[in-house]
Amino acid sequence: MKTPRTKLSRVPQRGSYDQATIHAILDEALIGHVAWVTPDGRPAVIPTLIARDGDDLLIHGSSASRTLRALKAGIEACVEVTHVDGLVLARSAFHHSMNYRSAILYGTLEPVEDVARALEIFTEKLVPGRWEHVRWPNRKELKATAVLRLPIAEGSAKIRTGAPVDDDEDYALDTWAGVVPLRIEPQAPAPDPLLKEGIDLPEHVRALTA
């Protein structure tokens, strides 16, 4: 949604307020960067696993953690998510850039009561299909987990794709220019050294590297 805060003033053609675009950027990201203002008025930001539940972005942590107690319901937050998709090598130093997809959300954190459901969403975010294979949380674990949601309402996306853009006269230079794409690639799964014998790699884990 376009508001004075989310309105993109720099290179606005890279911006988007489209909910589907923002959702896609959030869904592909494991980590979000959650910023808030401390009680003494100073900035703070932490990385944390994110998962989307419809029009809410979920974050969670230990109920005992200092951060989760700071990030209590009612506090204002800004959450940023970024994928770095490539290095953009121009002919001029000045026009070097990166290809990226980022989303920035603003809002107020609200408590989530159904912690069990949130843990299912987080587990499935980490590895789709994992939930049915794991030992589900018990009462003590649910009590030890705090979950908060940020409504995905006031936010924007910003995306750069494609080749470098140089000044007209620089296209005559003999400098190589182009893009080096970057991709996050899952590697061969490493079984827990304490894994019981005879447990094969399950399909939902194999699928990550397929």
Added chain:
Amino acid sequence: MKTPRTKLSRVPQRGSYDQATIHAILDEALIGHVAWVTPDGRPAVIPTLIARDGDDLLIHGSSASRTLRALKAGIEACVEVTHVDGLVLARSAFHHSMNYRSAILYGTLEPVEDVARALEIFTEKLVPGRWEHVRWPNRKELKATAVLRLPIAEGSAKIRTGAPVDDDEDYALDTWAGVVPLRIEPQAPAPDPLLKEGIDLPEHVRALTA
């Protein structure tokens, strides 16, 4: 440096205040997440290219950008950098985790006068060896670039590595457990469609995918 703000209260054995550890995490990261408090007291965070210059972390942007004007010298900032190294799949939903290396710095942004040198540092950060091949910034470009530094002084690192840690009784379960490592891998360079004919891929770009 350990201060009341950087002191790690959760899982402190994962923490470090070692400058070399923090430098290594910063040096491997292209992107940092810069948080500050807006004039009306609200949190804001943006992703931006970072580069280290000795004991300073450098950020830059267009002198005309709203963000860079907000992030002016003298403002307090918190910068966070995170590498996600792997998915940690435990037998219990509760003990699922990620392997990661993160650094969080606090401090006050200060102006950098030598913009040309900073642009060299940023260019070399993006692609080592690139600077000698590109058209260097002219006066107009230097004027259009704002550079700020955050002293790397008040900060901490947090690192998780290795296998999942489950509750004792869960090791008897038949659930596969282990780690799926994640790695950022540069892909084959894509030449600018407008690249002059006869310009081969240079060694400094080829080295990225070697």
